Amino acid sequence: MQYMLLIYADPNVQPQPGTPEFGTMMKGYADFSQHVQDDGKFVAGNALEDAPTATTVSVRGGETTLTDGPFAETKEHLGGYYLLDCTDLDEAVKYAAMIPSATHGRVEVRPVMVFD
Amino acid sequence: MLPLHSLQSIIQQLVREEWGRILASLIKTLGDFQLAEDCLQDAIVTAMDRWPKNGVPDTPAAWLITTARRKAIDRLRREASFAAKELDIAYLNDLEQRAEGEDESGTIPDKRLEMLFTCCHPALDEKTRIALTLRALGRLTTEEIAAAFLDRTDAMAQRLVRAKKKISLAGIPYEIPGEDILPDRIVSVLKVIYLIFNEGYSATTGEALTRTDLSEEAIRLARIMWSLLPEEREIGGLLSLMLLHDSRRRARLSAEGHMVPLEDQNRTIWNKGRITEGISILKDILPKPKTGPYQVQAAISAVHSESQSWEETDWPQIVALYDLLHRIEPSPIVRINQAIAVSYAHSVDEALAMLDDTASDGALDRYQPYHAARADLLSRSGNAQAAIENFETAIQLSGNTRERAFLEKKLRNCSS
Numbered sequence: 129m130q131y132m133l134l135i136y137a138d139p140n141v142q143p144q145p146g147t148p149e150f151g152t153m154m155k156g157y158a159d160f161s162q163h164v165q166d167d168g169k170f171v172a173g174n175a176l177e178d179a180p181t182a183t184t185v186s187v188r189g190g191e192t193t194l195t196d197g198p199f200a201e202t203k204e205h206l207g208g209y210y211l212l213d214c215t216d217l218d219e220a221v222k223y224a225a226m227i228p229s230a231t232h233g234r235v236e237v238r239p240v241m242v243f244d
Numbered sequence: 245m246l247p248l249h250s251l252q253s254i255i256q257q258l259v260r261e262e263w264g265r266i267l268a269s270l271i272k273t274l275g276d277f278q279l280a281e282d283c284l285q286d287a288i289v290t291a292m293d294r295w296p297k298n299g300v301p302d303t304p305a306a307w308l309i310t311t312a313r314r315k316a317i318d319r320l321r322r323e324a325s326f327a328a329k330e331l332d333i334a335y336l337n338d339l340e341q342r343a344e345g346e347d348e349s350g351t352i353p354d355k356r357l358e359m360l361f362t363c364c365h366p367a368l369d370e371k372t373r374i375a376l377t378l379r380a381l382g383r384l385t386t387e388e389i390a391a392a393f394l395d396r397t398d399a400m401a402q403r404l405v406r407a408k409k410k411i412s413l414a415g416i417p418y419e420i421p422g423e424d425i426l427p428d429r430i431v432s433v434l435k436v437i438y439l440i441f442n443e444g445y446s447a448t449t450g451e452a453l454t455r456t457d458l459s460e461e462a463i464r465l466a467r468i469m470w471s472l473l474p475e476e477r478e479i480g481g482l483l484s485l486m487l488l489h490d491s492r493r494r495a496r497l498s499a500e501g502h503m504v505p506l507e508d509q510n511r512t513i514w515n516k517g518r519i520t521e522g523i524s525i526l527k528d529i530l531p532k533p534k535t536g537p538y539q540v541q542a543a544i545s546a547v548h549s550e551s552q553s554w555e556e557t558d559w560p561q562i563v564a565l566y567d568l569l570h571r572i573e574p575s576p577i578v579r580i581n582q583a584i585a586v587s588y589a590h591s592v593d594e595a596l597a598m599l600d601d602t603a604s605d606g607a608l609d610r611y612q613p614y615h616a617a618r619a620d621l622l623s624r625s626g627n628a629q630a631a632i633e634n635f636e637t638a639i640q641l642s643g644n645t646r647e648r649a650f651l652e653k654k655l656r657n658c659s660s
Binding site: 214237 | 365367413414415416417419421422425
């Protein structure tokens with residue numbers, strides 16, 4: 129099964145660039161990416177630019193409207209994701225807990241819908 | 245041939261006894277909670293129709309499983325042709341063969357433990373875990389579960405459907421967890437069982453009869469789980485704890501429905517059978533290493549069970565056990581209970597000092613048991629005015645009618 133691991137964190141709480149904590153976190157991400165690749169679980173994964181760079185698109189009555197910013201204004205922003213191939217939820221949760229941001233933010237684990 | 249009504253009650257009883265085992269086995273082969281339950285229901289309907297004509301089969305449970313599996317194959321076939329999609333024929337063949345192969349043997353592989361771990365999976369919310377466990381392994385219908393939680397039946401049914409969907413779509417495993425997560429998962433299952441018990445035991449809301457059923461059900465679940473994981477002594481600890489608590493069921497409520505504290509209970513109406521069983525379980529498991537919190541709580545309860553009266557209680561032993569419990573699982577309620585034991589083992593002043601020390605950070609300011617315990621100790625030390633104030637706060641913080649009535653009575657005794 130494929131699971132999307134969505135990484136949410138509060139930009140004010142997470143380690144800031146230039147601090148030693150930031151270096152530790154980035155190293156943690158590099159290690160994690162390597163780890164899931166070595167385990168053969170990695171399908172895709174990326175970090176995203178900050179939430180203020182987001183553009184939200186909706187189409188109503190044939191008209192496209194753009195909104196500056198993310199869909200929902202929350203303290204915790206979607207900052208990145210991993211798409212992993214796991215045997216079950218327990219395995220996906222095990223990997224989610226290894227993501228460095230899980231210690232200050234949250235990781236939402238969602239199964240990828242299968243169309244058959 | 246048996247008269248119809250007695251046959252129906254035979255089927256009903258069989259379903260109640262074997263429901264969990266049959267369902268667990270079906271889920272394992274079908275890989276789908278909802279499908280398994282629907283097909284088992286279908287099979288029961290078929291049994292109601294066939295057995296009066298053809299007689300009850302030699303191994304009714306195996307017959308129900310085989311029939312349910314055939315129903316599942318039919319359903320899957322139908323769905324496949326409706327959706328005009330290619331179905332995994334190999335899977336269906338395999339399923340059919342298994343259905344054939346198990347016809348005669350009559351033995352059902354026991355998958356109830358897998359089902360218990362799935363129902364109590366931490367990815368489901370707590371109320372859902374309780375409801376699902378009661379539905380899947382218990383003998384309760386959706387209506388009965390809804391009644392027990394004062395929910396509407398349709399709301400409870402919906403909760404159960406959503407949960408089964410999540411299990412299937414999110415890939416919640418139907419397995420005994422691996423060793424790395426097994427200890428945590430056992431804790432999660434035991435918590436659900438204990439919550440079911442307490443829901444029945446503390447009778448905070450709802451009809452008394454349904455409530456007693458919940459406690460019975462929790463004890464039964466613990467028995468099943470322990471028989472399947474006999475090495476896990478905390479399961480025995482919880483079973484013992486529930487049996488010992490349950491032994492006082494009749495004594496803890498007065499004829500008027502008021503709560504009777506341990507102190508004032510008529511110990512001659514305690515259920516001796518429950519006490520004997522609870523203590524014998526404990527004697528068996530306690531000497532072994534790695535004592536868990538349920539075992540210690542059961543041991544505390546056992547000290548009370550073995551005492552002829554409140555006055556004769558071995559208080560120093562209880563103080564020592566609370567100390568052990570606090571080391572394993574620190575919590576304010578453990579310290580509060582320990583302070584009460586200290587008041588009998590040593591002195592009320594020592595107990596008050598301990599209580600104040602526990603509450604010094606202000607975290608217990610809105611905690612009802614703290615104020616109730618403090619009021620009690622103060623009134624015993626002759627400080628009536630301060631006791632009244634604490635009783636009043638405790639009453640304010642109480643969310644339970646019986647408990648409030650009990651505290652109000654104490655307050656009246658204190659004021660007069």
